[in-house]
Amino acid sequence: MRPLQHLFGIADMDREQIEYLLNLGESFIDINRRPLKKAPTLRGKTIINLFFENSTRTRTSFELAGKRLSADVINISASTSATKKGESLLDTGQTLAAMQPHVLVIRHSVSGACEFLADYLGHTSIVNAGDGAHEHPTQILTDLLTLRCAGGYIGKTVTIVGDIAHSRVARSHLLAARLMGYQVRLVAPKTLMPAEVERFGCEVFHEFDDAIPGSDILYMLRMQTERLTDNCSFPSVREYHEAYGLNRKRLQAAAEGCLVMHPGPMNRGVEIATDVADSARALILNQVEHGVAIRMAVLTALCGGQQHLGRPGPSKKMTMEAMHVQGSLL
Amino acid sequence: MNNVILFEHQAVAAALDQMANHIADRVAGPEPDQPAETEICLVGIQRGGARVADAVQQRLEQTGSSVCRGNLDISFYRDDLDTIGPNPEVRPSDLPFDVSGKHIWLIDDVLYTGRTIRAAMDVLFDYGRPDSIRLAVLLDRGGRQLPICANNTGLLHAAPPDCTVDLITTSETWHIEQRQVK
Known part of the structure; x- marks a missing residue:
């Protein structure tokens, strides 16, 4: 090595x-x-x-x-x-x-x-x-260890939802996916999606509901309000939650074994609803432990x-x- | 000649029988003034020691003894991290019972410098306070660098320092091999 x-x-x-x-x-x-x-x-x-x-x-x-x-x-x-x-x-x-x-x-x-x-x-x-x-990198290694303990990552589809443009976690996952053999889907409003991100070999969605079928992991990102500037407009928190938040309805639409991950810190009621964050399918605290x-x-x-x-x-x-x-x- | 088979399958099997008998005898009453131990706690050192412990456990259970089994990986307790780096093949430690108050048999395949045993004792103490620790090894190859000796030794062989001595196991046969390192 x-x-x-x-x-x-x-x-x-x-x-x-x-x-x-x-x-x-x-x-x-x-x-x-x-x-x-x-x-x-x-x-x-x-x-x-x-x-x-x-x-x-x-x-x-x-x-x-x-x-x-x-x-x-x-x-x-x-x-x-x-x-x-x-x-x-x-x-x-x-x-x-x-x-x-x-x-x-x-x-x-x-x-x-x-x-x-x-x-x-x-x-x-x-x-x-x-x-x-x-x-x-250590967040991605953590996520891979959590996925490995939860049944493996090879061949899985990880759907990353949120502010992709400012996310180092999303970027590192795109790089790791190619190396380690899993697929990444990115979901974000157009203003928060980097241009030509498809070049990393991922699927790009602008509607969350379109990306849910076939996802094995729903990976929610925090809205990084500290990095938002005027040129990437962000709607209200309520509107964001409606369109891109993970609520119980969306989790029910996902496949049965679909797991929920979040690199933390989470904003309940923004990118993730409270009942989803506390559900048995959420690996969020496993991620912290790992x-x-x-x-x-x-x-x-x-x-x-x-x-x-x-x-x-x-x-x-x-x-x-x-x-x-x-x-x-x- | 670089590779020598020191002990064939039969000799290894006989040594394992002898180790199991010795451990079972001690259970009956280690010293005249000490009470008999009701259960045998075998803790193997990953990886070779775990295989030896499995074999000893099998023999003990055939004679009706009840055995607690655990395994230790000592990679994170080694004193040579700076020179060799972390072991890429770390096996999980697995001690399913509380070691506090127990009489532990530490089991390894080959006893050499004694540093592995020192590290294994450190690991055990991080899990609890055993009443006693004893050491059983399949082969003592000499060359100790620490004041450690086994309570129960299956086989003895003085190997030169430029050689490695390994327990080689396949599904059918076990043998002990000496290999010269350049």
Whole structure:
């Protein structure tokens, strides 16, 4: 298998690596369920969670994953960090890397923030915990583990409904579907559907009801109001729920074994009705549970066997041009 | 000559019989002043140890003993994560009974450095506090790096350090093979 040094996104991974992480994740589920939830696997490793965007589940999940494997975990969020005082992303990254952590987990609103930092921080493994509308690999690995435990994903049709245009989860699923052998249907109003998204090999729908027959999983996305700008108009919440919300009627129209997933946080009454969210067909809390196991697998894979990897040479120096671009982004 | 069969099927089967007898004898009363244990708890170490534990369990149940079975995977407790990386073939640990207060027989196929056993004891303590842990191995190949020794050894063979010693199982026959590594 190709060794994993960083986890940027599904786009850099191959099937073998994904299956390896799923296998590893599956064996961590048990540790999270037993009374003493601690293993010494990552003793002596330091993990820094650097979150420039708000997050509860992903950050908690990474924190628990590290702590349950005995690593030392430090959380930094943008509201308390020096970025508030005007420090650039690169300087924050280099400062933290100088403290010699093994893994830096980063969430940032700019797509590609992790790859950018990795070019300059030679010795630290970087995990993408969501970058802009680009990728969210650990969420997709989590979903695949949940699907595997619920009967497998190969040949299944996953129908992703909601704000596709701003969704890193949808994007990562499109990439993973090709690698792992499942189909993706996308459902969104025209204003929230990226142009020419069919090129990823998915089916595109604008009416939710048309996409329901033949779906094995209905994957609801949160309306990301923080990313909506004037040029992608959004109707009222009530109207959205009418047209694209998953209610009991729509769930009844789906095939018998059709399952419901949501990457969280959910807005009940917007993209998903309360009775559906609490139904036996919803795997939403399974996803949360498996999220911890998958993140344990990712951290273990990145920390393990690093003596063989060979460290990269001196890290890149920043050009004036790049510094200018960075300044304009932040 | 690179591959040598150290023990053929018959020798392995006889060793398993001897291990089962030894374990059954201890149940009758481990020490004169200790009360007899009512049930036998066998915990195999994935993967070879689990197969040995299955074979021992089968023999014990044929003679009417009641057996609790569990398996442990020690991959996440190894001390060599930095050098070899995580094991790609991790098997789930499966301990369907509470280990607290139990007398546990830890079962492995080949005993070598003792590091696997140390890790397995760490795993067991993370599940509870057993009253005692004893070790039964099918083959002791020598070369210990830790102060660990088995309470019950099926076979003995001093293997050179540049060799691996493996239990090879097919559906019909079991044998133990020594292989030279380059």
